[in-house]
Every structure is written in structure tokens, then in C-alpha cells.
Amino acid sequence: MKAAQPRSTCPISFMLDIFGDRWTLLVMRDLLLNGKRSFSEFLASDEGVATNILTDRLEMLVDRGVIVKDVSPDNKSKFLYYPTARGVDLIPVLCEITLWAEKYSPAGASKAFTGPLKKQRQQTIAKLKKKFG
């Protein structure tokens, strides 16, 4: 399957591919907030993405310059994905989404993460970003 193409010519179509798609959003969450790196790690998330969908979204994100794909240093048939600078810049967005979800989701969210974020927003985001420096 080919990577999804933008479905609109408006200036923000670029953005809708990421924030207007469930699976893309989950991949970025796992990559940026949960420290996941490999295909199998993304696949293991509770939301249960299908393999072809995951392949498609990763390809699209590479295409958009949001992540890069590298061969694992210790296993030649394993790939690792890393955020680019524009990928790292999504961290504040994901943090805001998480805070909103924690506030209103009936099931709540991980207080271990949102606790520090609420108290020291800028510092917590900076710390997250630093991981990818």
C-alpha cells in the first residue's frame, strides 16, 4: 500500500495528515512520550494497529519529514524510528492533548506523566525535548 496522500490543497493539509488521523497520532505519542522506537513496539500498543496501517503511517511520516528510519546498530533486520526536529516540535501539542484527555476522559490518564506537566509545563516539555537532542 502506498503512503497516504494529502486529501486537500489547503495550507494545513500537511497538518491534517498527522492530527486528523488516529493511527498517526498514536505513533507519535508512542515515539515522543513513550519512548518507543521499533515497528514491533508500535504494534504492541493497546490500540491494536494493523501491520499494513502501521507501515503506511510510518512511511507517510518519513515522507513528511517528521521521523527518520534507521537500521538498528545491533540487528541488521531491525529498524528504528526517530523524530526529526519537526517531529520533536510536536511534543507540546501532544502534551496539551494529554492534559485535555486527562481532565475530561472518564477513565483518566497517567498521573505520573500529567502531574509534573501541570505543575511545571515548560520545564517538563524541555526535558522531554532534550531526550532527542
Place this chain on the structure above:
Amino acid sequence: MKAAQPRSTCPISFMLDIFGDRWTLLVMRDLLLNGKRSFSEFLASDEGVATNILTDRLEMLVDRGVIVKDVSPDNKSKFLYYPTARGVDLIPVLCEITLWAEKYSPAGASKAFTGPLKKQRQQTIAKLKKKFG
């Protein structure tokens, strides 16, 4: 058409209905940042949503308690949509998304909006929220 149901049982499925759907996100952008209120205004956006899709998403957002639907004071056969408290709380998220889009989208974004936002983030968000107080 019935309103879309959550496609996952994870605690954040609630959030994915909004940030994981292209049309929902566009409706909230128009409602919160562009001051749109009515069906026909949402329909007129550049992205070109179909009437049945718009109906479905508005219904879903009402269902989730993110917006409310009211009869227009000056036209009994016209409806207006307003954000609830949890809808207003999406403003920071949309602002972050917009800032990111402006930074990286090839076509850029409206400087009139992102200019003040970059310089005085909290104040600009507070001002936007105040509109719905």
C-alpha cells in the same frame, strides 16, 4: 447517518474521536479560532466537507459534550453551535497545532493569528477563551 462510535476501548478513545478525525478537528478549529457558529458556515470552509459528514460530526461532538446546539435567536429554523467548557479547553491544543503548522507548512499560515500567539501565548489564549465565557 448515526454519529460515529468510539473505535477503541482504551481510556483515550474519547480523545481520538476528536484529534484522530480530520473533519472533527476542522469543525473545532472553525468554531474556536474562526468564530464560526452555523452549519452553513462550517460547510463553507475550504476543505469542503459533505453535508452528511458534517451532520455526523456535529452530532458526535454534541454527544461527547464538547459543543451544544441552540436555536438561533433571530431565525427559528437556524441552529447555532457553541463550545462547552470542555470544548473551550481545546483552544490551547488548537493553538499549539497552529503554531506547529505555521512553522513547518510549506504554505505558511496566517501571521495575523500566530504573531500575537508566539509573543504572548498565555494572554492570547486567555483572550480567546474569554469570548466563550
Place this chain on the structure above:
DNA sequence: CCGGATCCGTTTCGATACTG
């Protein structure tokens, strides 16, 4: 006019099974 509802052809998604 406004806000939908409904039908329908087409596209896209996504779960599963299978493969390099």
C-alpha cells in the same frame, strides 16, 4: 433560504493470513 436526511457509486480502511 436553512438544516439536514437519504440513497448510491467509489474510495479507503483495516483485520487476517501469509511471506522475505
Place this chain on the structure above:
DNA sequence: CAGTATCGAAACGGATCCGG
């Protein structure tokens, strides 16, 4: 481990119709 192939299900868009 990291994907492809297949195929049924769902979403989409467009047009059209309807009630107020």
C-alpha cells in the same frame, strides 16, 4: 522482525429530496 496480499467493511462525496 518487518512488512505484503487479499478482501470485506466502512467511510466518503455528491446529488437529491424534504420539512420548516
